[in-house]
Amino acid sequence: MDLELQFAVERLHARYAQALDSDQLEAWPGFFTENGRYRIATAENEERGLPLPVLYAEGRAMMRDRVQSLRHANIYEPQRYRHMVCAVLLEKISDKELRSTANFLVIRVMQDGATMVFATGRYVDRIALPEMQYEERVVICDSRRFDTLLAIPL
Amino acid sequence: MDLELQFAVERLHARYAQALDSDQLEAWPGFFTENGRYRIATAENEERGLPLPVLYAEGRAMMRDRVQSLRHANIYEPQRYRHMVCAVLLEKISDKELRSTANFLVIRVMQDGATMVFATGRYVDRIALPEMQYEERVVICDSRRFDTLLAIPL
Amino acid sequence: MDLELQFAVERLHARYAQALDSDQLEAWPGFFTENGRYRIATAENEERGLPLPVLYAEGRAMMRDRVQSLRHANIYEPQRYRHMVCAVLLEKISDKELRSTANFLVIRVMQDGATMVFATGRYVDRIALPEMQYEERVVICDSRRFDTLLAIPL
Numbered sequence: 001m002d003l004e005l006q007f008a009v010e011r012l013h014a015r016y017a018q019a020l021d022s023d024q025l026e027a028w029p030g031f032f033t034e035n036g037r038y039r040i041a042t043a044e045n046e047e048r049g050l051p052l053p054v055l056y057a058e059g060r061a062m063m064r065d066r067v068q069s070l071r072h073a074n075i076y077e078p079q080r081y082r083h084m085v086c087a088v089l090l091e092k093i094s095d096k097e098l099r100s101t102a103n104f105l106v107i108r109v110m111q112d113g114a115t116m117v118f119a120t121g122r123y124v125d126r127i128a129l130p131e132m133q134y135e136e137r138v139v140i141c142d143s144r145r146f147d148t149l150l151a152i153p154l
Numbered sequence: 155m156d157l158e159l160q161f162a163v164e165r166l167h168a169r170y171a172q173a174l175d176s177d178q179l180e181a182w183p184g185f186f187t188e189n190g191r192y193r194i195a196t197a198e199n200e201e202r203g204l205p206l207p208v209l210y211a212e213g214r215a216m217m218r219d220r221v222q223s224l225r226h227a228n229i230y231e232p233q234r235y236r237h238m239v240c241a242v243l244l245e246k247i248s249d250k251e252l253r254s255t256a257n258f259l260v261i262r263v264m265q266d267g268a269t270m271v272f273a274t275g276r277y278v279d280r281i282a283l284p285e286m287q288y289e290e291r292v293v294i295c296d297s298r299r300f301d302t303l304l305a306i307p308l
Numbered sequence: 309m310d311l312e313l314q315f316a317v318e319r320l321h322a323r324y325a326q327a328l329d330s331d332q333l334e335a336w337p338g339f340f341t342e343n344g345r346y347r348i349a350t351a352e353n354e355e356r357g358l359p360l361p362v363l364y365a366e367g368r369a370m371m372r373d374r375v376q377s378l379r380h381a382n383i384y385e386p387q388r389y390r391h392m393v394c395a396v397l398l399e400k401i402s403d404k405e406l407r408s409t410a411n412f413l414v415i416r417v418m419q420d421g422a423t424m425v426f427a428t429g430r431y432v433d434r435i436a437l438p439e440m441q442y443e444e445r446v447v448i449c450d451s452r453r454f455d456t457l458l459a460i461p462l
């Protein structure tokens with residue numbers, strides 16, 4: 001795997017993290033290809049092969065809808081996320097596709113300042129080349145316990 | 155942005171983190187230019203444009219004073235920090251200046267072993283070239299709640 | 309330090325983290341040289357020069373034994389680890405050996421979903437070249453307080 005590619009993928013993950021952490025939700029669909037897929041699952045269900053995503057979105061249009069509803073419909077307590085991403089490993093599938101795995105940790109900070117480890121797990125991505133966009137991003141969470149109000153994308 | 159520069163900045167952030175985590179406070183001013191500025195702020199105040207830093211230091215001399223007072227005057231319970239830094243994004247402002255943003259997470263470990271997420275947020279830095287020193291480092295914390303004894307630099 | 313080497317070491321640390329986090333314990337000894345050493349210590353004891361490792365293994369055979377006993381003998385509550393590794397700094401000792409230091413944070417997730425910061429600290433490694441394997445990996449934990457059942461390698 002060459003260095004330029006590694007750097008470009010790490011930059012993609014970093015831009016994704018900083019966008020979400022800066023509440024730039026409207027930028028979120030743009031990290032995916034037009035028909036890109038996004039899925040949050042638990043490690044337990046992934047290992048058992050259970051097709052029960054905690055959250056699923058396919059295509060930018062559906063993602064934009066989700067962002068809209070987060071902005072306008074849902075009521076949720078103001079909160080901040082802070083994404084930490086590391087241990088990025090790449091595998092080249094073809095000239096048009098990379099597979100990337102990475103470890104993540106998301107901290108949630110509530111408006112009153114209360115801080116907690118919100119989620120940990122792995123990103124398993126298929127990345128379209130040369131667009132450098134997610135064809136698929138699967139967020140596999142270590143914990144089976146989820147906040148009922150999983151509002152913001154991980 | 156070229157790879158060499160990315161690598162050099164990540165190395166700067168890493169050396170900074172390891173120095174603080176190893177209690178090498180005396181090395182802290184040396185990461186800044188002679189007149190470099192250091193500021194800790196909350197995300198809330200930054201967004202509102204309120205000039206109310208939690209902590210402020212301008213120039214190495216002032217930083218050295220702060221380290222001195224931490225060493226000699228202040229009484230604080232022995233503690234360790236552990237800095238995690240990731241998602242480093244660069245923007246070249248000129249031949250003499252880079253802008254860097256990064257996510258951070260600081261864990262605090264008290265002498266009895268109690269461990270907590272102490273702070274999360276973003277580093278927003280202006281880095282002088284070719285010195286590779288902070289012209290300005292702004293530590294923007296996600297939480298508004300701060301330990302009253304914010305003793306050690308973040 | 310050249311970029312290729314930095315990248316190769318970060319990849320080694322990433323593969324190590326992902327292997328442990330995916331419960332591929334059998335892969336663990338393979339990250340070390342045949343006679344490689346692994347040691348978990350506390351920062352306090354390291355600074356005092358006390359040779360009291362929390363855990364010690366020398367050579368792949370001893371590591372394989374440990375994995376075997378974890379798999380077959382010990383009873384421990386199912387749990388997941390998530391390793392975050394960052395701030396990797398290298399120093400070339402010779403053509404055959406690198407020294408690497410890095411910050412780490414390990415999150416533990418119990419089967420019921422309870423999530424906690426399990427350990428933080430530094431990896432201090434000696435890496436054999438060109439094999440890119442740990443000749444020695446010392447895990448220096450910030451906290452003196454340890455779970456009595458430190459089952460899985462850090």
